[in-house]
Amino acid sequence: MNVPLADLKAQYLSIKPEIDAAIQNVIENTQFILGKAVSDFEQEFAKAHQTKHCIAVGSGTDALHAALWAIGIGKGDAVVTTPFTFIATVEAISLTGAQPLFVDIEPKTYTMDPNKLEDLLKTPQGKSVKAILPIHLYGQPVAMDLIQQITQKYGVKIIEDAAQSHIAKYDGKYVGNFGEAACFSFYPGKNLGAYGEAGGIITNNDELAVKLRRLRDHGQSEKYKHQFWGHNYRMDGIQGAVLGVKLRYLNLWTSKRREIAAKYKQQFDGISDLVVPFESPKAFHVYHQFVLRTKKRAAFQQYLTEKGIATALHYPIPIHFQEAYLHLDYKPGDFPVSEACAEECISIPVHPEMTDEQIEYVISNVRSFY
Ligand SMILES: Cc1ncc(COP(=O)(O)O)c(C=O)c1O
Known part of the structure; x- marks a missing residue:
């Protein structure tokens, strides 16, 4: 018998009529980038985590980079994460120009050890830390109550890396409700996976949501009016349509x-x-x-x-x-x-x-x- 790590073909076959119709609809409407399928998905994904906003982007890496950039992380800052992760978490820090700093994980949960975080923040090097990037690894949420106590004490922001933890909860609260924003990957094999590259950011911060929407579209506030420079982090319409169907399951x-x-x-x-x-x-x-x-x-x-x-x-x-x-x-x-x-x-x-x-x-x- 063969047992694969994921079976995306079997999953597709189980929901084929809905997926085919949703993709067909995007093609008929020619809304290939962003559009209604993406904005409908954004609303439902935010609702699924009881957060106010979702900003759909091109990948989980985009989500992390955009979120750090949007909260003002850049050269001269440091951001703390753990070295037991996929490299994208750390790359996102590097892409902003900030310095990645590591703390170890807890042996039980494999996620950021709050005591090690506090030890680092107490040091002179800890003074340059502006944000932390705890990772809800394998679907296991980080002990966010302890982490929040520490970040509040030291005035440090939190961006959650929830790439592997769609609808995970800690203390009765969904991921995405513990910091400035949480970042998701919708890589095909994830718990909620697209049919290509896709990612998303959720936040309860209205101002940050506006900024992220502009940042993902070259800093545009309206067509060809660029308030600041950003990047192209937009999600494809077809990915929004697929994710919208799969989110129901x-x-x-x-x-x-x-x-x-x-x-x-x-x-x-x-x-x-x-x-x-x-x-x-x-x-x-x-x-x-x-x-x-x-x-x-x-x-x-x-x-x-x-x-x-x-x-x-x-x-x-x-x-x-x-x-x-x-x-x-x-x-x-x-x-x-x-x-x-x-x-x-x-x-x-x-x-x-x-x-x-x-x-x-x-x-x-x-x-x-x-
Ligand atoms: C913990 C973690 N962060 C970030 C990412 C990056 O996501 P993506 O591959 O969608 O860019 C991944 C993807 O595997 C991940 O596992």
Whole structure:
């Protein structure tokens, strides 16, 4: 049996008539860039997170860059994030001209460690920190109550990287309600994925929303009137149409992910050497990935591959070890939890299209390896 990490074909077939009609509609209307399909999606996506605004953009990377730019981050500033992420989080900081600074993750949630954040903000280097970029990694929301207490104390802004955490919640509040803005990726394999590149920013700040709408369209306030210079971060009409259809299924698909995760956890809990994902009582984890931690990762991965079960490593090299970021001058040992996770974490299939047979097959093979 083969079990892929995602099954976008099966997902498409399950909603084909609606998707085809929505795409056809964009083609008929020739609203290929922004347009009604995108603005309708923006309204629904903001509503889904109980936020006031959504600004649809071209990718998650665009969303992060635009959000940092819009809150005034630039040369001479520093922005704190964690090195255990996809590089786009850190690139967005670099693109503004600001300096990325790292703090380590918590060993349980793999997200920003609030104590490490405070330790950094207390130092002289911490004085240049204008914003932080906590990452709701794998669908697990960051402990935002603790993070907010610290950012309020030090006068630092928050932009949430929610690329992997559509409709995740912490303390009963949706992601996107803890800082200035939250940034999403709608890369095809995400919990809510487009049929190409797409991203979005949500915010409750009216002024910021206006600024972001202009920034995404070359700083235009009206046609050919440029209040400031921006960029082209616009979303395609077809992506808005696809996302609008798929958003209607997001609650259902998220429940399916959570059900599979609960089954896995029940079956794997207690296997020594296998750390299952932690979900704090305050968190509503949306399981973009189901990530196990094991000291036998290479053998475990090979075993599952031989059985036809796809796996992935998110992420095998922490950003401070990437050639692109060696100039930050961090050393091995600076972020021990991130470094250990990069060696021990492995993602196994968790997606709403999994059949009961596939779920049972993954469970029995993981158990038989151990
Ligand atoms: C944590 C995180 N941030 C940012 C991004 C960038 O999103 P995109 O690929 O849509 O530009 C990703 C994409 O995988 C991500 O996982």
